[in-house]
Structures are given as structure tokens and as C-alpha cells.
Amino acid sequence: MANPLCHPPLAELLGDRYTESPFERSFYQRDLAVVPHSLARLIGQTLPDAVARPRTAEEVAAIMRYAGERKLAVTPRAAGSTTFWNAVPLHGGLLLDLNGLAGLAALDTDHLTADVWAGTRWADLERALRRRGFAVLAYPTSAPAATVAGWFCMEGHGIGSLKYGGMAGHVAGLEAVLADGHIAQIAAATPDAPTVAELAGSEGTLAVITRIRLRLRPAPAAVGHHLLRFRDMATLQAAALDLSTARPTPYYLHFADDACGRLLTQAGFPPPADGALLAITYDGAAAEVAAGAATVERAAAQTAGEELPAAAAARAWDERFLALHLKRAGPSVLGTEAWLSVSQLAAYTANVARLARRQNLPIATYGMVVAPGMATVMSLFGCDDARPLAYLLALSLTGRLYEIAFRHGGRPYGIGVWNTPYLGRAFAAEELTAQRRRKQAFDPANLLNPGKRYAPPALLWPPTFRLGMAALAGIRRIGRRWLR
Amino acid sequence: MTTPAPFGGLAQETRICAHCGYCLAGCPIYQAVGWESASPRGRMAIAAALVHGNALSAEAAQRLYECTLCGHCRTVCPTRIDTLATWLEARQRLADQSALDRLPLGRLRDNLCAAHNITGEPAENRLLWQEELSLAPALLNARPGAQVVYFVGCVAALYGQGHAIARAAVEIFHRADLDFTTLGSAEWCCGFPLLGLGLPEEAAAVARHNLAAVRALAGQAVVTTCPSCFHMWRDVYPALLGGPIGVEVMHAGELLARLIAEGRIAFRPLPGRVTYHDPCDLGRNSGVYDAPRAVLQAIPGLELVEMADHRKHARCCGGGGNLEAINPDLAGELARQRLVQAVETGATLLVTPCQQCKRTLATAARRERVRLRVLDLTETVVQALA
Ligand SMILES: Cc1cc2nc3c(=O)[nH]c(=O)nc-3n(C[C@H](O)[C@H](O)[C@H](O)COP(=O)(O)OP(=O)(O)OC[C@H]3O[C@@H](n4cnc5c(N)ncnc54)[C@H](O)[C@@H]3O)c2cc1C
Ligand code: SF4
Ligand code: SF4
Numbered sequence: 001m002a003n004p005l006c007h008p009p010l011a012e013l014l015g016d017r018y019t020e021s022p023f024e025r026s027f028y029q030r031d032l033a034v035v036p037h038s039l040a041r042l043i044g045q046t047l048p049d050a051v052a053r054p055r056t057a058e059e060v061a062a063i064m065r066y067a068g069e070r071k072l073a074v075t076p077r078a079a080g081s082t083t084f085w086n087a088v089p090l091h092g093g094l095l096l097d098l099n100g101l102a103g104l105a106a107l108d109t110d111h112l113t114a115d116v117w118a119g120t121r122w123a124d125l126e127r128a129l130r131r132r133g134f135a136v137l138a139y140p141t142s143a144p145a146a147t148v149a150g151w152f153c154m155e156g157h158g159i160g161s162l163k164y165g166g167m168a169g170h171v172a173g174l175e176a177v178l179a180d181g182h183i184a185q186i187a188a189a190t191p192d193a194p195t196v197a198e199l200a201g202s203e204g205t206l207a208v209i210t211r212i213r214l215r216l217r218p219a220p221a222a223v224g225h226h227l228l229r230f231r232d233m234a235t236l237q238a239a240a241l242d243l244s245t246a247r248p249t250p251y252y253l254h255f256a257d258d259a260c261g262r263l264l265t266q267a268g269f270p271p272p273a274d275g276a277l278l279a280i281t282y283d284g285a286a287a288e289v290a291a292g293a294a295t296v297e298r299a300a301a302q303t304a305g306e307e308l309p310a311a312a313a314a315r316a317w318d319e320r321f322l323a324l325h326l327k328r329a330g331p332s333v334l335g336t337e338a339w340l341s342v343s344q345l346a347a348y349t350a351n352v353a354r355l356a357r358r359q360n361l362p363i364a365t366y367g368m369v370v371a372p373g374m375a376t377v378m379s380l381f382g383c384d385d386a387r388p389l390a391y392l393l394a395l396s397l398t399g400r401l402y403e404i405a406f407r408h409g410g411r412p413y414g415i416g417v418w419n420t421p422y423l424g425r426a427f428a429a430e431e432l433t434a435q436r437r438r439k440q441a442f443d444p445a446n447l448l449n450p451g452k453r454y455a456p457p458a459l460l461w462p463p464t465f466r467l468g469m470a471a472l473a474g475i476r477r478i479g480r481r482w483l484r
Numbered sequence: 485m486t487t488p489a490p491f492g493g494l495a496q497e498t499r500i501c502a503h504c505g506y507c508l509a510g511c512p513i514y515q516a517v518g519w520e521s522a523s524p525r526g527r528m529a530i531a532a533a534l535v536h537g538n539a540l541s542a543e544a545a546q547r548l549y550e551c552t553l554c555g556h557c558r559t560v561c562p563t564r565i566d567t568l569a570t571w572l573e574a575r576q577r578l579a580d581q582s583a584l585d586r587l588p589l590g591r592l593r594d595n596l597c598a599a600h601n602i603t604g605e606p607a608e609n610r611l612l613w614q615e616e617l618s619l620a621p622a623l624l625n626a627r628p629g630a631q632v633v634y635f636v637g638c639v640a641a642l643y644g645q646g647h648a649i650a651r652a653a654v655e656i657f658h659r660a661d662l663d664f665t666t667l668g669s670a671e672w673c674c675g676f677p678l679l680g681l682g683l684p685e686e687a688a689a690v691a692r693h694n695l696a697a698v699r700a701l702a703g704q705a706v707v708t709t710c711p712s713c714f715h716m717w718r719d720v721y722p723a724l725l726g727g728p729i730g731v732e733v734m735h736a737g738e739l740l741a742r743l744i745a746e747g748r749i750a751f752r753p754l755p756g757r758v759t760y761h762d763p764c765d766l767g768r769n770s771g772v773y774d775a776p777r778a779v780l781q782a783i784p785g786l787e788l789v790e791m792a793d794h795r796k797h798a799r800c801c802g803g804g805g806n807l808e809a810i811n812p813d814l815a816g817e818l819a820r821q822r823l824v825q826a827v828e829t830g831a832t833l834l835v836t837p838c839q840q841c842k843r844t845l846a847t848a849a850r851r852e853r854v855r856l857r858v859l860d861l862t863e864t865v866v867q868a869l870a
Binding site for chain 1: 486489496499500502503504505506508509518519520521523526529541543544560562563564792
């Protein structure tokens, strides 16, 4: 006989879109990060008690009211394409799987906006819009998986952000269900609800977003891709800075160091060329794209960059969603993502390369220029999670990589759980206080995505965390040879 | 769009899976079921448990078989996992754990192994579709020396709905003066369902039998109206048998395009709006997209309109991977979802070069009371013959 349900009203509300089955629930305990079970258990209860798949704002509202009455933790989750456990429960409770709340609800061609359900994937949206002659302003390099609200709730910078700004600025309004279960239509500033700007990057801790009104653009008439090769990251940095501030503004400005190319080759997918590579794409009117080509030619000449053939440039663009090729060099990968000034790129990668040499471990660095002078920078290395001890020790390297980023004025990009030890260094004290005050005001019972964003869980308190990381690093140093 | 890396075995590939979720959007099963367990990455997690020799629960095993082997996940996977090879190895391990008898799949296996077809009927029933034909059986069946062997396939031979396809195919071949025959009652199921059950050795035995039968007739080419038979003959038989099989393999869509180009068949106008459904095993899994479209475009008066998801993005009709045997309702739901896309085009005719797709989509159209005719490509061509 089946066990009696813990939350019959939710089953009644959602029918077969609600489950308490241990089998079904077990699939929501992770994101891209591979975390040894023993460690995961120490951090929190990652197994949700139930999973709900609402399809309307009203259903989300009813769930929130129910959760409020019973003080149940609620973890909003879309594609789960994050890496810091942003959408992994830490206190069991209800997991809201929002993938079914998807689709293009309305298109306003006069005002160039689209009303999009929260769980719509970027690639699906872009395809639907292109068929109608429009395009989104920006999207993440995880577009085949990532959802509109998922990216909005993260830091929302990616392809197109350099030209059009971060996603927060593309939202003309949204619908959200607040922690008390009330459905709010939120414009720039709405009383008794967080603002659009406050919800951006809130990682599911302030409200459940159900619909977003996105600003669009007409589908660009022309597109031009370029790929430059540099002898080192210093010249690449100079070209990236130049191109990011010159007119026209590139739609896509992606860089990779030569270690990235080597790791890709090791993974079985050699990049279009070796060396430090800068991929540039312009789109828009034909004249803009032509002007872009001239700008690239000038910048390349000034920085001794070699322009590679058009086919290689087109391939770099076609592969913009495929960074995970690198995983074949693993089978696991570990790494960091930092928000860093472009002016620090060369110094940062030089330090990472030094670390890689000392550890005798290839570390690939790549990223995008996503705002004037600013980049998101990934540093990744292969490892093997089937060897738990070696894997745990490899984790200590992520701490070292963040230290390098901090040394160059950077900070972690996205917080979730795993970057909570860095909160105090990632944000100014006033900003952090304001964020915590906001959480207290809009979710006083701490129902929404508890354990994320505002304070580390006990095991990750900065002093404990630093000590742990230092110990792991020490053991790794001593045991490196033996482990290999 | 990605191409898979060489398959490194279940243990390696399940660990390479990044859990990135790129495969969520296009998986028809995940779209219909909605739970993570039904997604390709959920299936990867289930398959990973098999690596350690764990016996799977019934619901976990069921999820591994609730997959149409449509190949969509393989075309989007950024870690380039050959997901189809992964699912097949996982099913093989499950079959080794006697899962087929715990799931409603034992009967299908028994039919395939004992009667060599999916329905379990006697071999002579494979000839029932020929009853209303004027062509001489001696010409049609196992005629030595015929250049082309038409491999009919179980659905066309044994399902009433499929008979018209086989009849249309031979009528076209006859009109085009093609030197052809069939294997008659000596034809065995191509082995695709056996492979899908996780029984590659049994599939290899079938491949050996069918190839020997074609060689006995000295046939130089094999043509199929079934994309799965085509995929088996062209791509899987050489792998199962350890080398090239020495006969040319064509799908009817390719052969018809060739016959049209050679001026061996001509059309009268057939006015109407048609939409084309890419069968997974012909399009995504074999790379044949253009030839069947070229056939439709050669018919005067026929206007071809594409569905929202077509070519490499085409949604599965639910007919593959033995899904109907394990969860017929889910297979029906997939067909219904594909039908919705066809209806959205405003076409009055839905054409597919696949007997199984025709069956599932026509059944869905009847069930949904949709005014959309569903025809196989050969049936469409035969109607338009001058
Ligand atoms: C290959 C790859 C490339 C990437 N590229 C980029 C990139 O270019 N730029 C970038 O910024 N990031 C990038 N990321 C990480 C990125 O954060 C995610 O891909 C994306 O933003 C998350 O979307 P998701 O739908 O998967 O959300 P999830 O991971 O499911 O959730 C993310 C957060 O949002 C919350 N959330 C989700 N939906 C809702 C909702 N409807 N209401 C309230 N809260 C919600 C969750 O609780 C969680 O905190 C990349 C990741 C991968 C794997
Ligand atoms: S797309 Fe590939 S790597 Fe990503 S979750 Fe699916 S199977 Fe795994
Ligand atoms: S082969 Fe098709 S049905 Fe099977 S998991 Fe992949 S996308 Fe889903």
C-alpha cells in the first residue's frame, strides 16, 4: 500500500503534477556541481519532501499560501543549470519545478516586447521570435537549457550583454508570487513588492517569478564573425579592451587562453586554432557589421592580432554553447566563475597559469566581455569524482582560484550555497545589509530558497571554510604525487 | 547541433554527463511526462546506477525503456555523449537482469525470437499484403537475380494499416521498371526492436539471417519503406556483423528521388497543402532530410509547409524504441503532440516516409477527430502517378 501523502491539498491542487515519491524526488538533489554524498549530507537536506510542477501563477500562489501556513521551505527550480546549488534544496521542503510554466504568452510588435512564461528556455524563445522577425537582446551561453527567469534570478550577463546591458535592464515588468502567496504585477517600482532590479539576481529567495515582459529587437539584418589569435593574453586583453569600447559595440566578445585550447584538444575537440583566441561577432544593419569588420582589422593591426579565416570564426560562434566539451577532459570538471575587470585579465590568467604549473594540472580560462571593461571569467580543470579523496582535495583549488580573482579585484559570479563563504568579500557591507533587510521584509519566515545567498551554512562559515580549504590544500600539496 | 564522440561505455559516459539540461527541451518523453526522472539526464543518473551492478527498481527500469530512441538528446549534448549507445547499453544490462519479464516486454521478445516478427504471427502472414496485387507472386517473392530487394518490414507486412504502403511501393517500382523482388516469407524483423530491448546478440543473428537471404538472391541493393529497417541495414548491420555488408542500402525516399531524377516516374497534379514529418530514424539518426522532401516537391500542385519543429528538431511521433509495448498511453500522447504541430501548419495532408509514424499519427488523428489525412510517402506518390 502506498504511504499516505504528507500534503494532500497539494496533490488535490496539482493532480499528477505533484509527487512525494522518493524515486521522483531523488532527481532534484543536484545541479552541475558534483558533490560527494558524504559532504552534501553535512551541508543540508538536499532531498525535497515533495516536488510540485505548477503551470499557472494561481497554482504557485496557492502553493506559497500552503507553504506559509506550514512553514515549509520552497525551492524554485528551473533547468537547474547552475553550479553553486542555487536551485538545490538545503532544508527539504517543497521543490517547485517551473519548467512547465513555459511559452511565449504575447508579442507586442509595436512596443517591441514579449510576455514570456518564466520557465521558457532561451533557445526556444529565440527560435520562436526569429520565426516572427524578432530577437532577444541577450541570452546566456547555456541558452539551450537555461530559462528566462532562471537567468534573471542569477546575474544575467551573457551573449549580447556588452551591446545591450545585463538582463535586468531588458525587463519591462514581471509577474511574481510573493512569499505570502500574493500575485504581484511588478513594474520598475511597485509598493509592497521587490522592484525588478531587486529581484534580478535574487536567486529565488524573494519571490517566484511567473512571467516576464522582455524588451526585444528586430532580428538583425546582418551578422559578421571574426576570430583573432594573439601571442599572449596581454595583447588579447588590449584588443578586448579596445573592441569593447570602440563603436560599433560587438554583440559577442569571447576570449580563451591557450590552456583552454590545450584542454579542449585533450578532450578530443581541438579548437578552431591554438593560442589565445578572441571571438568577436557584430550584428545589426549591414553597415554596422561592415564597420565592425573594419574595427576588428584596425584593432588587430594595433595589437599584433592575427585574423583567422572566416570559417574558423563562424565555427567559434556556432560552438558558443558548447564549452562543456571540456568535460571530456575530466570526466569531472571543477572551477570558478568570476566577475573581473578586463584590465586584469592578463595578470589573472598569468597567476592561474602559475598555479596550474605548480599543481602540474592544466587549467583552462575563458569568458566573455559582458559590460564595458568587465568580464565573466571561468577557470576550469579536469578531475575525477570517482576518486573521492582526490576530488575533495581538488576542491581546494577552487578556493585558490577565487583568491587569485580577489587579488585582481574580482569576485564570484553567482552565490548559491558554495560561494556564501565569500559573501563578505563579494559585496560591500552596506549592500549586503540592504540585501538581508530586503529578504527580511519580503520573506520574513524565510520560506523561499532558504540557506542560499545571504549567509553560509554552518560548515561553510568563513573561518571554518578557510581552515578547511587550507587543510585540503596542504594535504593536496603533500599527497599530490602519491595521488597521481 | 553536435556530433557524438566515440562511445566510451556506460561507466564513462554516465560520468561525463554534465547534468547541464541541454537535453530537456527536445526530449519528447520529458516534455510529455514532466518529471526529471523521464529526462535524458535523469535517465543518465538511472543508467549510472547500473554501472555498479545495482538491480534497478521497476520504476527506474521502466524509465530506461520509456524512451523512443529518437536521438534528439544526442544532437544537442554539449559533452557529445552518444546517448543512443548509452541507452542501448543500459537496456542490455537491464535485459541481463531479467528486466524484460518484470516489465511488459517479455512477450515482444518472445515474438521476435520465436516468430521473427513483432506480432508473433506465422511467417506466411508476411505475404497478406500482396493479396490484391496483380503482380505475380513469383516476381514479387524471392526472385533470384533481382537487382533490388525490397525489405518490407514488419509494420507494412503485418498491420492492416501498413499493407497499403507495401502495395504502393511495389506499384511504383513496377511502373518505374525497377528490377526488384522481396524476401517474401523468409524476411525476418530487421532486429531494431531486439536492439531496443537490449538484446544485441539476438539482433546480430537476425542481421546474419537477413543478409544471407539477400545474398542468396544475389541482390545488389536493399530498399526499405521503414526508416528503422533502413538505419539497421545501413548503419547497424555492418557494426553488428563486424564489417561492410556489400549491398547498397536505400530508403524508399532516396530511391524515389532518384527515379524521379532519372525520369522514370512522372506525376499528374495533386493539388493540396502538405506537411512532412521527419521520422527520427531517417532524419536525425540517418541524416536523410532532403530526398523525401524533393519527392513531394516534384509533385505538381502540392505545396509543402514545414511544422514548427522539423528536420533535426522534428519531434518524435512516439512510435520508436518499443515505447508502445511498455507505455502505449505515453506513445499516444507523443503522437498527439506531433499532430498538433501538423495541424498548426494548416495542411490537409500529413506525409511521412515511415510505416510506423504513419500508423501512430493516423491513429492519433482518428482519436482526436482531426481532419488531416495521414499518408506514407509511397501512398502519396502512387496517387500522383501520371
Ligand atoms: C554551459 C553553461 C553556460 C552558462 N553560461 C552562462 C552565461 O553566459 N551567463 C550566466 O549568467 N550564467 C551562465 N550559466 C549559469 C547560469 O546561471 C544558468 O545557466 C542560468 O542562469 C540558470 O537558468 P536555469 O533556468 O537553469 O535556472 P536554475 O539553475 O534552475 O535556477 C537558478 C536560480 O534561479 C532561481 N529560479 C529559477 N527559476 C525561478 C523562478 N521562476 N522564480 C524565482 N526563482 C527562480 C533558482 O532558485 C536558482 O536560485 C551557464 C551555465 C552552464 C551550464
Ligand atoms: S545534454 Fe548531455 S551532458 Fe547535458 S544533461 Fe543531457 S546527457 Fe547530460
Ligand atoms: S532518445 Fe529521444 S526519447 Fe530517448 S532520451 Fe533522448 S530525446 Fe528522450
